[in-house]
Amino acid sequence: MPDQSRITLKCVKCGKVYPWSFSVQCADCNNALIDIDYDLSKARIGREGPMMERYFDFLPLTRREFMIDGGEGNTPCVHSRELGKALGFSNLYSKMETANPTRTTKDRQGTMAVAALRDLGISRFITSSTGNSCTSLARIVSRFPDMHMSIFVGDEFLKRVNWVDAPNVDVYWLKNGTFVEAHQAARWWSNKTGDSSERGFFFFGKREALKIAYMEAVEQVPKPIEYYVQGISSAMGVYSTWKASYQMKEIGLVERIPGMICVQEETCNPMVRGWERGQEQMSPEDVIRYPRGLSKSTLRGDPSMVFTYVRHAVADSGGTMLTASQDDMREMKKLAMDTEGMDICHTAAMTLAGIRTLLKQGWLKPDAVLLLNMTGADRVGAAHAMPKFVVERDEVDEWRVTPFEGGSVEGALDRVERVLVESQKLPGDVELDTETWLLGKGLALDSVALLEFSLALEKEFEFEVTEEELNYENFRTVGSVADLFRSKMADHALKRNG
Numbered sequence: 001m002p003d004q005s006r007i008t009l010k011c012v013k014c015g016k017v018y019p020w021s022f023s024v025q026c027a028d029c030n031n032a033l034i035d036i037d038y039d040l041s042k043a044r045i046g047r048e049g050p051m052m053e054r055y056f057d058f059l060p061l062t063r064r065e066f067m068i069d070g071g072e073g074n075t076p077c078v079h080s081r082e083l084g085k086a087l088g089f090s091n092l093y094s095k096m097e098t099a100n101p102t103r104t105t106k107d108r109q110g111t112m113a114v115a116a117l118r119d120l121g122i123s124r125f126i127t128s129s130t131g132n133s134c135t136s137l138a139r140i141v142s143r144f145p146d147m148h149m150s151i152f153v154g155d156e157f158l159k160r161v162n163w164v165d166a167p168n169v170d171v172y173w174l175k176n177g178t179f180v181e182a183h184q185a186a187r188w189w190s191n192k193t194g195d196s197s198e199r200g201f202f203f204f205g206k207r208e209a210l211k212i213a214y215m216e217a218v219e220q221v222p223k224p225i226e227y228y229v230q231g232i233s234s235a236m237g238v239y240s241t242w243k244a245s246y247q248m249k250e251i252g253l254v255e256r257i258p259g260m261i262c263v264q265e266e267t268c269n270p271m272v273r274g275w276e277r278g279q280e281q282m283s284p285e286d287v288i289r290y291p292r293g294l295s296k297s298t299l300r301g302d303p304s305m306v307f308t309y310v311r312h313a314v315a316d317s318g319g320t321m322l323t324a325s326q327d328d329m330r331e332m333k334k335l336a337m338d339t340e341g342m343d344i345c346h347t348a349a350m351t352l353a354g355i356r357t358l359l360k361q362g363w364l365k366p367d368a369v370l371l372l373n374m375t376g377a378d379r380v381g382a383a384h385a386m387p388k389f390v391v392e393r394d395e396v397d398e399w400r401v402t403p404f405e406g407g408s409v410e411g412a413l414d415r416v417e418r419v420l421v422e423s424q425k426l427p428g429d430v431e432l433d434t435e436t437w438l439l440g441k442g443l444a445l446d447s448v449a450l451l452e453f454s455l456a457l458e459k460e461f462e463f464e465v466t467e468e469e470l471n472y473e474n475f476r477t478v479g480s481v482a483d484l485f486r487s488k489m490a491d492h493a494l495k496r497n498g
């Protein structure tokens with residue numbers, strides 16, 4: 001029997017209580033968040049065992065039989081003395097979420113979301129992601145043959161879907177599309193098929209698991225945690241951690257609510273822009289329409305639906321939001337490795353860039369007790385899933401879905417990179433990213449080299465590059481060139497069909 005007595009689903013705006021169901025937004029309140037509260041009067045944290053068992057009393061499940069042990073959680077939390085010294089901090093603690101099975105904190109989310117969906121009786125769902133969350137979800141879904149998951153992924157992100165050969169996980173590949181378009185196509189497919197979308201931030205099953213990293217750390221850090229620092233996308237981790245700190249306070253395990261410090265990258269910082277504006281809502285001007293960045297897991301350009309909730313949590317906690325520069329992120333990723341042998345992704349490196357800036361500004365003191373969530377590491381060289389379907393623009397029905405017939409999985413970005421290496425005779429092992437600058441800094445191509453590159457691109461893609469298009473905006477970085485050709489291909493597909 002489901003036991004709903006300890007869980008309340010409640011609209012944060014009007015307070016309307018919903019029964020245990022996949023209700024995530026309040027229909028009466030313009031889709032306000034339906035949050036989850038727990039009766040903690042009998043709550044306790046288990047001393048050992050899998051994450052979901054230890055923290056069952058704090059997680060959204062009505063029946064123990066739906067608990068899943070995916071081997072996630074119980075990650076180390078280390079006092080990073082050398083790294084701290086290099087940055088000027090004496091109490092820097094790193095929660096090593098990289099120790100999770102697929103190397104990111106999203107593994108907590110993978111198990112929790114699947115367990116909650118099963119408890120709710122939902123067996124089919126659709127997701128889109130830049131790699132981490134869908135890899136974590138696919139890993140758990142593959143254990144349950146009665147479930148089915150469809151992943152929509154933009155061209156360059158296929159290689160970040162690192163769960164392979166699951167018969168009940170289908171990958172829909174936008175071979176010439178960005179992850180923003182993958183998100184749009186996923187929504188379209190959900191409307192068409194009736195399969196649920198997993199709803200990201202709004203789904204308590206996804207949100208609630210992330211707080212457990214902090215809850216574990218409360219017992220691992222020998223001093224009261226003063227600040228929680230995270231690289232954010234929609235800031236599910238921060239929001240649920242903030243809630244968790246009140247839950248820990250309620251059961252007497254913490255006295256103070258840590259300040260929530262959120263860091264975003266300079267090329268994709270919509271939340272920070274909203275924060276600096278100082279209002280309840282983000283302005284449309286804060287939205288980043290075509291985000292790119294080194295931090296692949298935080299490329300959400302439009303978090304306006306969730307901004308209010310996150311802003312409230314950060315403000316209530318006495319925290320802040322700030323931007324990290326790409327140069328700093330590169331430097332911090334290396335510093336973490338050089339000082340502590342810590343292998344982290346650029347998203348996690350943003351936390352270090354953020355605290356260094358806050359120390360310089362005098363916002364943080366050198367002896368502040370900081371918990372940095374090292375949310376992930378790159379899965380370098382891991383095998384990736386193959387597409388089951390290819391999704392392309394279509395004039396008649398928005399998108400066209402066709403079976404993947406095998407062959408190359410080179411996306412638009414890969415092709416641009418290959419042409420760049422060949423036309424400029426770059427060494428085969430050169431590290432290229434969407435963020436590699438072609439002009440000014442980075443590769444610093446001169447006008448002759450640029451012309452050669454554009455001619456080679458014309459040949460590869462069979463599109464002309466006009467004189468006006470050969471400008472600084474289009475050719476600034478590898479990623480901007482890929483976007484130029486994606487848009488050319490989309491225009492062409494629309495004309496052809498229309």
Ligand SMILES: Cc1ncc(COP(=O)(O)O)c(C=O)c1O
Nearest residue numbers: 132233234235236237297375376
């Ligand atoms: C490694 C990593 N760090 C941070 C984040 C951002 O998490 P949040 O949803 O809390 O903004 C993600 C999201 O996918 C991630 O994969």
Ligand SMILES: [Zn+2]
Nearest residue numbers: 011014026029
């Ligand atoms: Zn409501």
